[in-house]
Amino acid sequence: MSTPASTAQPNVEEVLGRLTGPGGRFEIVTEQVLGTEIPVLAQRARTMGELLAASRAWGDRDYLVTTDRRISFTQHLDAVAALAAALRTEYSVAAGDRVAVLAANTPEWVMAFWAAQSLGAISVGLNGWWVPREIDYALRHSRPTVLIVDAKRAEALTGVDTSGITVLTMESDLPQLIAEYAGAELPRAEVAEDDPAVILYTSGTSGKPKGALHSQRNLLAVVDYHRFADAVVTELTGRTYRDSDPSPRRYLMTSPLFHIASLHNLAVPRLATGSAVVMNQGGFDVDTVLGLIERERVTHWGPVPTMAARLLDHAGADNYDLSSLTGFALASAPSSTAFKDRLRQRFPFARDALVDSYGLTECSTAIAAATAADLEQTPGTLGRPILTVALEIRDQSGAPVPDGSEGEVCVRSPFVMLGYWDDAAATAAAITPDRWLRTGDYGVLEAGMLRLTGRRSDLILRGGENVYPTEIEQCLDEHPAVTECAVLGVAHPDLGQEVAAVVVVDAGVRITEQELSDFAAVHLAYYKVPTRWRITAEALPRNATGKLARRSIEF
Known part of the structure; x- marks a missing residue:
């Protein structure tokens, strides 16, 4: 019937x-x-400040939740208004100035971000795992007016040149300023849609981190993409979607706020939809995370594959009520079809909720997304381009290739960054004059669906973190015993890849793996320090032009 x-x-x-x-x-x-x-x-907000001011409509609903704190939208907005007023009055922060944040995930990180946005300033997310040398480079590069740090990162500033920068601590300075300026009106800045809003650092093949510069338009387009995804689900159930209806969804944040996964695609859009952000703080602990899911009735979680692997290996996972999970999106790093099958077999919520996507920092959000049905019908796919994304596969000359042919993934959309901060050469190399971004990744389009065939030629993906060999090689080259070296990724059962180094020394020179590891740890974040080493007196293979033949190196 x-x-x-x-x-x-x-x-x-x-x-x-x-x-x-x-x-x-x-x-x-x-x-x-x-x-x-x-x-x-056609219907869109033009500034982040506009989005922030509108969040008062969500009132006493949860916005930020941790293991021991619960902050409503009203409480958040009042704190942001006070902090913004303090930054403007006490430290003369204005539109275009940079306000950098160096801290672990905490509600104050989010408040500092939104306070900068209300002033039209550029929020700079610094990697909380960086060592002093890396922090020093980013501060000299971004030149912030104010740097907001937590107590642990404040200790890492020893020896870092912060002259001309006001350093504020989250534990003491921010609460004091928020209390002093309590009741202040939310500042509103005059900014244009394509004015810069955020700098997030991504490792570069040149060996130094590059600052991806995102505009007001970029972030607001991400917000509308998430609203659109919510609307599709709502309308498919026969209900009518309205922006004014708060979303009952509750999202778990386990990735750092200096990544687009947590900032652009979680903290920012959930302010617009009235949803709760349940924030895991500190290192990833399976029991803590599962406890948050159970207690807060979390509906959506986007772990990196390494986190999902630890969930699989956790014997006590079945002791938690995870029935609230209806969205489970693997993020930030590729995962195999076999791994996805293991997740579906182990966890009931993954059978219908598991989705995958492909994106990068330079694009603010996903480029393509695969539904649970897509993954079932076409294992290995990364899905179709998302709303307003144009995607082409191009050959070395920049010409589009036929369906089913391999080439470089190129994309154009409202999500594509303005460019790299203070790096015209890198911007020109990445973005064509007509605004196509060359991702450096290689793939195939088949029936409109994307499948990657290779990551950027030398990129190492370690537990969701992008690691580029050049930066590590340049560091190791500074060691007096090292003649030359090559860094590459090798398979790791938990992290996906681990960092390996082949180090060439002169005959008769003695150097140990531990000495090299200790040297690298002084200059690099821990996840960049090689964990596997091969020390040799044989020269590395090179091609006819003298370039390193990386693919010919065996480990």
Whole structure:
């Protein structure tokens, strides 16, 4: 017996057409953006400050939740207004100035971010795992007016040049300023849609971190993408989506806030949708995380594959009530089909909720996303391009290749960064004059779905962290015993890859692995320090032009 038309559930094509077509809430139009016509949403906010001010509508609903704190949208907005007023009055922070944050995940990290946004300042997320040398480089590069740190990172500033920078601590300075300026009106800054909003650092093949510069438009487009995803789910159940209806979803944050996964795609959009962000603090502990999921009835979690692997190996996972989880998205690093199958077999919530995606810092969010049905029908796929994303596979000359042919993944969208901060050469190499981003990754499009065939030629993906060999090689080259070296990734059962180094020394020179490891640890974040070594007197293989033949190196 057929279902009556009046009660039939709408199909995906109907919903997408209604939402993105003329007059729809997510109507797509073409507009000039930075000199190039691209698809954008007709209905959209223009500034982050506008989004922040509107969050007062969510009132006493949870915004930020930790193991021992619960902060409502109203409490958050009041604290942000006070902190922003203090930054403007006490330290003259204005539009275009940089406000850097160097800290572990904490509600104050999020407050500092939004306070900078309300002033039109550029928020700079610094990697909390960096050692002093790396911190020093980023501060000299981004030149912040204010640096906000937690107590642990304050200790790492010893020997770092902070002259001309106001350093504020989260534990003492921020609470004092928020209390002093309590009741202040939220500042509103005059900024344009394509003005810069955020700098997040990503490792570069040149050996130094590069600052991906994201605009107001970039972050707001991410917000609308998440709203759109919520709207599709809502409409598919026969209900009507409204921006004014708060989302009951509760999202677990386990990745650092200096990554787009947690900042752009969690903390920021959930302020717009009225959803709760349940924040894990400190290192990843399976019992702590599972306890948060159970206690807070978490509905969505996007772990890196390393975290998911530790969940698989945890004997006590079945002791927790995880039935609230309806969204489970592997993030930040590739994972195999076999690994996904293990997750589905082990956890009931993963059978229908497991999804995957492909993205990078330079694109602010996902480039392509695969639903649970996509992964079941086409194992290994990364899905289709998301809303307003144009994706092409191109050959070495920059020409698009036919469907099914391998080439470089290139993308153009409202999500693509403005460029790299203070690095015109790197920006020109990555973004074409007509705003196509060359990702450096290689893949194939088949029936509109993306499959990666190779990551950037020398990129190491260690537990969700991007590690580029050049930076480590340049560090090791500074050791007097090292003649030359090569760094590469080798398979690791937990991390996906670990960092390995082949070090060449002159005949007769004695150096130990521990000595090299200790030397690297002084100059590099712990996850970049090689954990496997081969010390040899044989020269490394090179091609006819003298370049290192990395693929010919065996470990």
